[in-house]
Amino acid sequence: MTSASLARPGTVAAPAGTAPRVFRSIGTVTGAATVHGVHGAAGRTRWKCFAGRRQLDSASEAVEWASVPPGGLSGExxxxxxxxxxxxxxGHGEFLFNGAAHRVGPGSLALTAPGNVHGLRNTGEADxxxxxxxxxxxxxxxxLSSTGHTHPGVPPxxxxxxxxxxxxxxxxxxxxFSGPLRRVEVVELDAGQRTVLGSPDAELAVFVHSGEGxxxxxxxxxxxxxxxCLTLGAGTSTTVGATAPLRxxxxxxAVPERAEEVA
Incomplete structure (x- = not known):
């Protein structure tokens, strides 16, 4: 059995030679980079990229994690x-959207479509x-795929x-949204419970918010x-078991090519 321990820094390359590959990428926030002046804002941001275009089959740019300290800002x-x-x-803060501030905290999910301006400010006492x-x-x-020669423009x-x-x-x-990101959900397991993750026509990005499994x-x-954080390939099946309460x-x-094959 091939096992990847995730208590160490870095993103672990998915095993080669499988078709399709199940674990496209696996990593933790340990060893995150420190970046200064993100999007023109003063101060520092801790940042980690778990997967980019090379690890993803969907039309996705990146799966990332970021963190700013109290008073910090990810620029608009x-x-x-x-x-x-x-x-x-x-943590707690303000999601800045088109010039207005909106209070956010754990579980706040903000969607930004093309044409909009966003940023994030930490107003709390913790990261x-x-x-x-x-x-x-x-x-x-x-x-980018050469099927269209002109961009339709930026929406208002x-x-x-x-x-x-x-x-x-x-x-x-x-x-x-009108691109590949179709759904966001929470799955919670008690210790000893299991669930099966997978989709015939979509990759899954999975983040462990808390617990062990x-x-x-x-x-x-x-x-x-x-x-x-791990990304699971389209057309694969992964069983997740909780050894402690797991969120x-x-x-x-969505991976359009896979959807066409399944249809």
Whole structure:
């Protein structure tokens, strides 16, 4: 059995030679980089990229984690080509959207579509940590894939969209996003419970918000602890068992090519 321990720094490369690969990427926030002046803001941000285009089959840019200290700011910037979620993991602050501030805390899920300006400020007394997933808009994907020769342009600013994921449990992005990021959900397991994760036509990005467990798929396995992130390939199946109460945050990233094959 192949097992990847996640109590060490870095992102572990997924095992090669499988088709399709189950664990596309596995990593923890340990060893996160310290970046200064993110999006033009003064101060520092801790940042970790778990997966980028090379690890993902969906039209996704990156799966990341970020953290700013009390009083810190992730600067306001406009999205013109991508759709992005901020999911607050810990801490309290203000989500800045098109010039207005909105209070956020653990479980706050903010959706930013192209044309809008966003940022995040820590107004609490502890670090503000959040999960970031950025995906290409259909227009951008068409240009990059050479199926479209001109970008359709940047939409006008829209209304703020913030959900309480821990209360709602499942959030659909319909009506806000038109790219691969379709759904965000919470799965909670008591110690000893198991669940099976997988989709025939979508990758899954999974973040361990709290608890401990183990993910297995065939001969491959990974130990799960808080602040672990893994991405699961489309058309694969992974069993997750909890050894302590476990909270998983799961994002569905549609893979059009897989959807066509399944159909």
């Amino acid at each position: 910037h406009r999205h013109t080509r991508t759709e992005e979620i901020y999911l607050v993991l810990r 503000l940590d959040w999960w970031v997933i950025e995906t290409l808009s259909p227009g951008t994907r068409a240009v 600013m829209g209304d703020v969209v913030i959900h309480d994921l821990f209360k709602e449990r499942t959030v659909s992005t319909d009506g806000v 183990r993910a297995t798929s065939g001969a491959d396995a990974a130990e799960l602890v808080a602040d672990t 998983l945050l799961i994002v569905t990233l």
